[in-house]
Amino acid sequence: MTHLAGAAVIAPVWARFLSTFPDVQLEIHADAAPRDIVAKGFDAGIGPKDWAAADMIAVRVVGPMRVAVVGAPAYFARRRPPRTPDDLAGHSCIQYRRAADGVMFEWTFERDGKSRQVSVDGRVIVNDTDLAVRAAVDGLGIAYAAETVADPFLRSGQLVRVLEDWTPSFEGFFLYYPGHRQVPVALRALIDMLLTTRGPTLAKADSSLARTRI
Numbered sequence: 001m002t003h004l005a006g007a008a009v010i011a012p013v014w015a016r017f018l019s020t021f022p023d024v025q026l027e028i029h030a031d032a033a034p035r036d037i038v039a040k041g042f043d044a045g046i047g048p049k050d051w052a053a054a055d056m057i058a059v060r061v062v063g064p065m066r067v068a069v070v071g072a073p074a075y076f077a078r079r080r081p082p083r084t085p086d087d088l089a090g091h092s093c094i095q096y097r098r099a100a101d102g103v104m105f106e107w108t109f110e111r112d113g114k115s116r117q118v119s120v121d122g123r124v125i126v127n128d129t130d131l132a133v134r135a136a137v138d139g140l141g142i143a144y145a146a147e148t149v150a151d152p153f154l155r156s157g158q159l160v161r162v163l164e165d166w167t168p169s170f171e172g173f174f175l176y177y178p179g180h181r182q183v184p185v186a187l188r189a190l191i192d193m194l195l196t197t198r199g200p201t202l203a204k205a206d207s208s209l210a211r212t213r214i
Contacts, residue, residue: 001031002048004148021186067169076162084163092141093141094142096125097127
């Protein structure tokens with residue numbers, strides 16, 4: 001799964017899942033690029049829908065997630081906050097290099113039904129959104145990240161938000177697994193728990209299952 005999927009999808013339920021099924025072992029591998037889950041021996045993957053191969057079953061586990069463009073108050077004390085995406089040309093931005101192809105990520109903006117992509121520049125390049133946000137907290141520049149990652153720092157005042165009326169949402173995450181084999185009972189229990197919003201309403205899992213790999 002992506003690092004963000006780990007934080008947004010699994011972390012909120014793992015304590016309840018493991019306490020409900022004490023004989024199940026949960027193994028998580030976080031990566032910025034998709035993996036062949038069958039070849040690697042994993043039961044499922046979690047990521048954007050395009051990570052799922054054509055023969056996979058994909059289940060939405062997180063709805064659309066908003067983007068936040070953020071910087072530290074100390075940074076904006078030195079530079080005027082951007083009012084439009086074009087203003088980012090005069091700022092130091094925390095760049096993100098995609099692991100799959102090594103291409104630098106372009107920041108997407110939307111307003112009045114129109115979408116555009118902006119290439120940004122800066123002295124710090126990362127391949128992890130948590131690091132991008134940390135760099136912004138430390139005053140190294142402006143970061144572009146999922147709102148759920150930036151939110152704790154926005155609430156604490158360590159970051160402030162800019163370009164909020166320009167920032168889009170992205171599709172969210174899907175859990176996917178091979179469609180040609182029986183779903184392991186532990187995986188089905190995890191899917192049920194992810195889909196419920198009112199506590200566990202799961203079928204009883206087989207306690208002999210030793211491992212669920214995601």
